[in-house]
Amino acid sequence: MVTEYKEGSVGAEFNKREFKVVGTRPPRPDGVDKVTGRALFGADFTAPGMLHATVLRSPHAHARIVSIDTSGALAMDGVKAVVTSEDFVKQTSSGNQDTLDNCMARGKVFYDGHAIVAVAATSVKIANAALKLIKVEYEILPHETDVDAAMLDSAPVLHEGRKFRNIPEGNNANVSGYWEFGHGDMDEGFAKADIVIERSFKTAATHQGYIEPHATLATMGPDGRGEIWVCTQGQFMVRDLAAAFVGIEASQLRVTASEIGGGFGGKTTVYLEPVALALAKKSGRPVKMVMTREEVFRASGPTTSSSTDVKIGMTKDGRITAGQAKLRYQGGAFPNITAMLGAMTAFASYDLEAVQTQAWNVLTNRPKQAAYRAPGAPMAIYTVESVVDELCQKLGLDPLEVRLLNAAKKGTLSSYGPTFDEIGLVATLEAAKAHPHYAAPLGPNQGRGVSCGFWFNFAGNTSVSMNINEDGTVAVIEGNPDIGGSRASISMMAAEELGIPLEKVRTIVADTNAIGFNDVTDGSRVTFAVGLATIKAARAAIQNMCGRAAQIWGIDADAVDWVDGAAVPTGHNAGDFPPMSLAKIAADSAKTGGPIAGHFEVNADGAGVSFGVHLVDVEVDPETGFTEIKRYTVFQDAGKAIHPDYVEGQMQGGAVQGIGWALNEEYIYGEDGKLQNAGFLDYRIPVASDLPMIDAVILEIPNPGHPYGVRGVGETGIVPPLAAVANGVSHAAGVRMTELPMSPPRILAAIDGAK
Amino acid sequence: MSKIHVSTSINGDAVEYLCEPEETLLDVLRNRVGLTGAKEGCGSGDCGACSVALDGRLVCSCLVLAAEAEGKTVSTVEGIAEGENLHVLQQKLLDHAALQCGICTPGILIASKALLEKNPDPTETEVRYWLAGNLCRCTGYDKIIRAVMDAAAEMRGA
CATH class of the missing domain: 3.10.20.30 (Beta-grasp domain)
Structure with missing residues (x-):
């Protein structure tokens, strides 16, 4: 269901128009390959003479590597190469060095599963047998996996000297980052409140849970030229990191992205790729590496876990007078900025006179966190939205009315600094309030939860080329792996702008040598930024085609316009010529100057922030503590939904990942610092029978920064479910839940504790 | 050996x-x-x-x-497809936009086909429980369930 927004704004880029292709729901261009098994994913590539490589990983949470003896493995029949951290080039940037040290431990292992040695052999079986012959001597060190405990002075220190920014006095060496945001007088704000609630919350680390494990195939000849085929969210990122780590220039490494079996942020970095390349260099043969599911859990991905204190003041009529949050995140053994993003997003839904957030990143003996859909925001907004809900509950106020009363809108000074332009929060809240779901009766042991959500969205470096083929068809060449249907949306925008039927356009995701640089597929940027660049590339091609028509007609290029896929003379001196179609101009191109193309390269801005509101009805079994999701509705501002099916798909998929985060998903570490649930049986992501249909209501409040008004939609959907489900469960169970996941034992304990 | x-x-x-x-x-x-x-x-x-x-x-x-x-x-x-002709289930997955990344799609197709061979008229709950062993991380299952129900209806009518 798409609700049209009536008063479209006109910004720097946006112009209201009638669409012919955009907003329809055609089948996706890669669909047939994916339903017939022909689509090639990361592990589906092979090469002649290919070797297989596997990785020796640390059994310890924290240890110094005293020595590594690989001679036994190297002596084994079928083993062709072995690499350790010694085989990689030291990096000048600390961020790159961290990524490299995460790919292959240097001096120390920082978590259970940290890679130490990789072996390439003629079969996986031989490679695995060779791993058993490698001798690593460890000096085991004390470890810590809990965010709060790692901040104590008694905690073991992971790295000395890794503090950055202005870390306040009194923090130990594991605190690697500190940030603060906000404005206004907090004391004055809290003094104005009729009621103030302070609560502390914890959330567990979760994994992106993509069904396709990391997989790559690398080759490198004695000429120093390499190729990598890989499932990744960014082939240029893989090229730049892998080339730097093995010490070759970017031009010598060509990276091709395969079809990608889910990423959600988890494939925005490298794990296997530089290792496979180094093994290929050493062995002179192609090397394939595929992670097992256990490796995916132990050594890739997870998001941060968090511990947060929130304090919010409200007047009796529901006005928030002040909001404060102290957020402590751990994202494993290397510095990251996810806590900063949490502090920026925590109060973004509200128009506040006094707001303050502080965030700390803490190093622990866990795998290096990777981005996961709106990184940092779900757990931050969960805490704020839980306290706002409790305030509404205590004051007897309607939670949507209170959010409308305090909602951020155009002109609001956001809690993280910028002033908002056109945003869709109020429209989204009003849509939720008017929806039949909000008025539906609830049964016994049921509760309704509400939450807002926010994400910035990102734009970034983008290159698009467009070739007008001589038969009147169009090839769009872009550089961002298609995770959720973006080739369909890009083709639709190209067809729209050119004024030709969609089936005339084919969009491909090119390798690193075939198109200019692109940032990774992240930050909900692709439909926005690649779409924008596609529209501008089309305009460049149109300008070229208008020039060709002018040449044929013998009039000025300025006197030619482009209407409905054809050049037309315009203005009183232009003459009277029938429209000249794209196909005709393309067919005659050899006579008018040669091939026709358009391209556009930009470091884009203006992504346009996105808000969502989720409504959920849950039923909690008071005897077992089990929570059933009875009904779920997502409301989200898409700016303009290019392909509404795939916008709904993002909203539904994000909601269900958030439901998993709220109810089931959790990294469980033992006292020994080892991950105890590294598999889909024990790390339980939502399955079909856990869920009802997920209703999706798309709002369209145009983003002034995009020609068609597009906002990114990929991430916002995972933000509200944590609080929405927690608020629903708190109402159903009659006790405020403050820790995720809300597993049955935890809910039962809370119910018992409240008795 | x-x-x-x-x-x-x-x-x-x-x-x-x-x-x-x-x-x-x-x-x-x-x-x-x-x-x-x-x-x-x-x-x-x-x-x-x-x-x-x-x-x-x-x-x-x-x-x-x-x-x-x-x-x-x-x-x-x-x-599953016969030559150039997609099976109804394949077509319905496309029509309902029931895949995003597509990595689970082969398994979903094989499992749904097995379901419909046993039970041509499944309820939504039956489809959900039958597919509970096929993880999809992208879609939240909504469009997959709709596609399978729609395919079942069409196959019954055919």
Whole structure:
């Protein structure tokens, strides 16, 4: 269901128009390959003479590597190469060095599963047998996996000297980052409140849970030229990191992205790729590496876990007078900025006179966190939205009315600094309030939860080329792996702008040598930024085609316009010529100057922030503590939904990942610092029978920064479910839940504790 | 140890292969027979991405030994369409936009086909429980369930 927004704004880029292709729901261009098994994913590539490589990983949470003896493995029949951290080039940037040290431990292992040695052999079986012959001597060190405990002075220190920014006095060496945001007088704000609630919350680390494990195939000849085929969210990122780590220039490494079996942020970095390349260099043969599911859990991905204190003041009529949050995140053994993003997003839904957030990143003996859909925001907004809900509950106020009363809108000074332009929060809240779901009766042991959500969205470096083929068809060449249907949306925008039927356009995701640089597929940027660049590339091609028509007609290029896929003379001196179609101009191109193309390269801005509101009805079994999701509705501002099916798909998929985060998903570490649930049986992501249909209501409040008004939609959907489900469960169970996941034992304990 | 010789039928074609005793049917399909449609998401029977039908029975091919296919028939995603014509389930998954990344799609197709062969008129709850062994991380299952229900309706009418 798409609700049209009536008063479209006109910004720097946006112009209201009638669409012919955009907003329809055609089948996706890669669909047939994916339903017939022909689509090639990361592990589906092979090469002649290919070797297989596997990785020796640390059994310890924290240890110094005293020595590594690989001679036994190297002596084994079928083993062709072995690499350790010694085989990689030291990096000048600390961020790159961290990524490299995460790919292959240097001096120390920082978590259970940290890679130490990789072996390439003629079969996986031989490679695995060779791993058993490698001798690593460890000096085991004390470890810590809990965010709060790692901040104590008694905690073991992971790295000395890794503090950055202005870390306040009194923090130990594991605190690697500190940030603060906000404005206004907090004391004055809290003094104005009729009621103030302070609560502390914890959330567990979760994994992106993509069904396709990391997989790559690398080759490198004695000429120093390499190729990598890989499932990744960014082939240029893989090229730049892998080339730097093995010490070759970017031009010598060509990276091709395969079809990608889910990423959600988890494939925005490298794990296997530089290792496979180094093994290929050493062995002179192609090397394939595929992670097992256990490796995916132990050594890739997870998001941060968090511990947060929130304090919010409200007047009796529901006005928030002040909001404060102290957020402590751990994202494993290397510095990251996810806590900063949490502090920026925590109060973004509200128009506040006094707001303050502080965030700390803490190093622990866990795998290096990777981005996961709106990184940092779900757990931050969960805490704020839980306290706002409790305030509404205590004051007897309607939670949507209170959010409308305090909602951020155009002109609001956001809690993280910028002033908002056109945003869709109020429209989204009003849509939720008017929806039949909000008025539906609830049964016994049921509760309704509400939450807002926010994400910035990102734009970034983008290159698009467009070739007008001589038969009147169009090839769009872009550089961002298609995770959720973006080739369909890009083709639709190209067809729209050119004024030709969609089936005339084919969009491909090119390798690193075939198109200019692109940032990774992240930050909900692709439909926005690649779409924008596609529209501008089309305009460049149109300008070229208008020039060709002018040449044929013998009039000025300025006197030619482009209407409905054809050049037309315009203005009183232009003459009277029938429209000249794209196909005709393309067919005659050899006579008018040669091939026709358009391209556009930009470091884009203006992504346009996105808000969502989720409504959920849950039923909690008071005897077992089990929570059933009875009904779920997502409301989200898409700016303009290019392909509404795939916008709904993002909203539904994000909601269900958030439901998993709220109810089931959790990294469980033992006292020994080892991950105890590294598999889909024990790390339980939502399955079909856990869920009802997920209703999706798309709002369209145009983003002034995009020609068609597009906002990114990929991430916002995972933000509200944590609080929405927690608020629903708190109402159903009659006790405020403050820790995720809300597993049955935890809910039962809370119910018992409240008795 | 010497390899085992297996004669089997895959998607209607007679196929012979040599395999190690411990090799799974999934590994043989992907690495020896060259059918990469079935995917390995976990290797432990938890995700369903490797689903195939063995003598018509839905199985995780990562939990079946390759040697067990001797004398049996194996059906994979590559055998669902007939020539240029997609199966109704394939068409409905496309019509309903019921896939995003597509890695779970082969398993979803094989599992749903097995369901509809047993139960041509499943309820939504029956579809949800039947597909509970096929993990999808992208879609939240909504559009998949709708596509399977729609395919069932069309196949009943046909």
